[in-house]
Amino acid sequence: MSSQEKTADLSSPKNTGKTGDVVFKTIAYAAGTLILVTLAAVFLFLLFQAWPLIGGDQSKVTAQIESFIPAAHNFWQYVGPLAFGTVLVSLLSLILAFFVSIGIALFISHYAPKKLATGLSYVVDLLAAIPSVIYGLWGGLVLVPAIGPFWNWVAKYLGWTYIFQGPAADPSRTVATVAVVLAVMILPIITSVSRDIFMQTPRLQQEAAIGLGATKWEMIKLAVLPFGKSGIISASMLGLGRALGETMAVLMILSPGYLYSFKLLQASQNMTIAANIAAQYPEADQQYGVPILIGTGLVLFVITFLVNFVARKITEKANV
Amino acid sequence: MTEENENKNTISVDATAVKKAPAKKKDKQLPVIDFDRFKTSRSYAAARKRTDGFMKGLIVLAFVIACVPLVSVLWSSIAEGVKRLNLNFLSFNMTGVIGGMPTPSGGYGGVLHAIIGTLEITLGAMVISVPIGLMCAVYLVEYAARGNKFAKSISLLVDVMSGIPSIVAGLFAYSMFAIIGGPGTINGFEGSVALSLLMIPTVVKTSEEMLKIVPHDLREASYALGVSKQRTITKIVLRTALPGIVSGVILAIARVIGETAPLLMTAGYATFTNVNLFSGEMTTLPVYVYQQYILRVTCRPGMDGCVDTIPMERSWAAALVLIIIVLVLNLIGRIVARVFAVKSDR
Numbered sequence: 001m002s003s004q005e006k007t008a009d010l011s012s013p014k015n016t017g018k019t020g021d022v023v024f025k026t027i028a029y030a031a032g033t034l035i036l037v038t039l040a041a042v043f044l045f046l047l048f049q050a051w052p053l054i055g056g057d058q059s060k061v062t063a064q065i066e067s068f069i070p071a072a073h074n075f076w077q078y079v080g081p082l083a084f085g086t087v088l089v090s091l092l093s094l095i096l097a098f099f100v101s102i103g104i105a106l107f108i109s110h111y112a113p114k115k116l117a118t119g120l121s122y123v124v125d126l127l128a129a130i131p132s133v134i135y136g137l138w139g140g141l142v143l144v145p146a147i148g149p150f151w152n153w154v155a156k157y158l159g160w161t162y163i164f165q166g167p168a169a170d171p172s173r174t175v176a177t178v179a180v181v182l183a184v185m186i187l188p189i190i191t192s193v194s195r196d197i198f199m200q201t202p203r204l205q206q207e208a209a210i211g212l213g214a215t216k217w218e219m220i221k222l223a224v225l226p227f228g229k230s231g232i233i234s235a236s237m238l239g240l241g242r243a244l245g246e247t248m249a250v251l252m253i254l255s256p257g258y259l260y261s262f263k264l265l266q267a268s269q270n271m272t273i274a275a276n277i278a279a280q281y282p283e284a285d286q287q288y289g290v291p292i293l294i295g296t297g298l299v300l301f302v303i304t305f306l307v308n309f310v311a312r313k314i315t316e317k318a319n320v
Numbered sequence: 321m322t323e324e325n326e327n328k329n330t331i332s333v334d335a336t337a338v339k340k341a342p343a344k345k346k347d348k349q350l351p352v353i354d355f356d357r358f359k360t361s362r363s364y365a366a367a368r369k370r371t372d373g374f375m376k377g378l379i380v381l382a383f384v385i386a387c388v389p390l391v392s393v394l395w396s397s398i399a400e401g402v403k404r405l406n407l408n409f410l411s412f413n414m415t416g417v418i419g420g421m422p423t424p425s426g427g428y429g430g431v432l433h434a435i436i437g438t439l440e441i442t443l444g445a446m447v448i449s450v451p452i453g454l455m456c457a458v459y460l461v462e463y464a465a466r467g468n469k470f471a472k473s474i475s476l477l478v479d480v481m482s483g484i485p486s487i488v489a490g491l492f493a494y495s496m497f498a499i500i501g502g503p504g505t506i507n508g509f510e511g512s513v514a515l516s517l518l519m520i521p522t523v524v525k526t527s528e529e530m531l532k533i534v535p536h537d538l539r540e541a542s543y544a545l546g547v548s549k550q551r552t553i554t555k556i557v558l559r560t561a562l563p564g565i566v567s568g569v570i571l572a573i574a575r576v577i578g579e580t581a582p583l584l585m586t587a588g589y590a591t592f593t594n595v596n597l598f599s600g601e602m603t604t605l606p607v608y609v610y611q612q613y614i615l616r617v618t619c620r621p622g623m624d625g626c627v628d629t630i631p632m633e634r635s636w637a638a639a640l641v642l643i644i645i646v647l648v649l650n651l652i653g654r655i656v657a658r659v660f661a662v663k664s665d666r
């Protein structure tokens with residue numbers, strides 16, 4: 001018997017590990033497919049849970065929305081100011097963070113001595129590692145009192161512009177303060193992506209610029225920045241995506257309001273979708289309240305998905 | 321100003337200079353090149369130099385600006401956190417804590433339940449996302465052919481997935497469990513599902529990088545010996561890339577361990593210690609920080625030992641514990657990566 005088995009084994013040596021091979025390959029394919037399925041599931045489950053918005057009793061939906069904001073009578077009127085607030089806060093933080101992070105990226109890639117540069121990269125990663133709830137805590141308890149006098153000063157001297165119209169709120173739980181905290185939070189991601197791009201600038205181009213007598217800044221302007229343009233754009237889109245979805249820092253600092261308002265220094269003007277979900281969720285009614293919040297979440301998901309998708313498409317094109 | 325004007329003058333006079341030249345030397349018509357024309361004026365060079373210095377100053381300034389919040393965050397969490405961070409704080413939960421009054425044990429409540437909850441929920445997220453993420457990376461690196469459209473779209477979607485807002489991940493887990501277990505289901509495992517949605521992309525990305533730098537010779541040597549593909553991957557490729565993968569996973573954990581928003585709606589908040597991941601509300605450290613932040617207590621006269629700022633102090637102390645955990649995980653991740661790194665350059 002045993003000899004027969006042995007000969008059978010020897011006659012088909014390919015059989016060893018064949019089943020394992022197939023199983024392993026299937027698992028790997030399944031895991032890859034699961035990513036697609038998960039993303040589709042996120043969309044479908046949210047849609048399913050938000051269905052009462054469309055398929056449910058419309059009068060109850062309206063009543064529920066009016067209990068959230070008296071001024072809004074349907075879903076779009078409800079989600080509109082929230083989406084506006086989300087985009088406003090994120091864009092402001094992007095504007096604040098953009099130049100600083102490009103500066104840091106250039107500092108790390110072209111100005112700092114090599115040993116210092118690796119240390120600085122760690123510092124930037126450290127900024128990214130700090131949980132958002134701690135930024136919220138810091139923003140709410142340390143930054144809000146500290147930045148108040150500065151906003152007062154801004155309101156006094158720049159109050160004639162519409163956006164900085166005074167009087168500055170005290171405590172300054174305003175869009176301006178939130179934008180500063182969000183800027184700190186998205187700084188690391190913009191910095192690390194653009195730093196990687198800047199480091200890839202062809203050495204010859206840089207040396208050619210220097211050789212033609214360019215100063216260091218001219219070299220950066222001529223060789224580094226044009227090369228890294230698409231990288232910078234996609235890095236800022238990624239930062240924007242991060243800022244759009246940020247919940248805790250906004251929730252813990254901003255005093256909410258539901259207006260289409262650009263008054264950055266006044267309290268109770270805007271609110272973001274993510275923070276609104278977290279704020280309303282605990283008291284929301286299961287039958288209609290939660291579906292409405294999930295509906296707003298779906299809107300946020302679509303916005304961030306598009307922003308991220310465009311950002312990745314840009315980098316993909318740049319890499320090819 | 322004057323130098324620039326002179327420059328312009330020489331250019332305009334140039335034509336006459338050429339005419340005059342042959343008048344002096346009749347037999348040889350050598351063009352006189354006015355090299356001054358190509359000289360940059362001193363003021364122009366100075367302006368360029370000034371711009372250069374100015375931009376350098378701005379770039380250094382940007383770096384200094386970025387350091388301010390980092391130092392401030394770390395400093396305030398340490399300075400405020402150490403006030404309440406003691407053994408009592410670490411070894412009790414919030415059961416029997418009334419307002420700002422001290423508990424019979426002499427402390428003011430603690431984070432034991434939150435630490436246990438954080439560890440269990442994060443472990444759950446790890447158990448879900450590491451196998452899926454790792455196998456997905458194996459598919460992308462080992463099985464997908466170059467230019468395969470399906471693999472390309474997966475790789476793009478992984479990138480997109482890493483940008484999903486954490487609150488949407490929470491809503492997803494909530495919706496999923498509402499469909500399975502009825503609306504309002506809350507347990508720790510639900511939190512794990514939400515976190516794994518955020519963790520999978522990070523695991524896929526880092527493992528993919530690590531698998532890519534495994535030298536191709538190793539795979540070919542293994543195939544040449546007649547080893548099957550599955551064995552080659554598990555015994556050769558994954559083993560070589562293991563340190564990198566481990567450090568990637570640790571960094572991914574450090575990222576999700578601080579997530580708050582998804583856990584607010586999936587894992588809830590409890591004052592007691594709950595060790596069962598699959599039933600009942602569970603507290604994690606970030607949620608604890610937030611809940612204490614929004615808590616207000618009032619002290620009336622006659623309440624001995626009552627501290628009305630205790631929620632803030634507990635919040636800072638829990639934040640400090642969280643920062644320490646995150647930084648230690650980061651450090652371990654980097655050390656693992658550094659010490660056991662694959663030496664691919666030979």
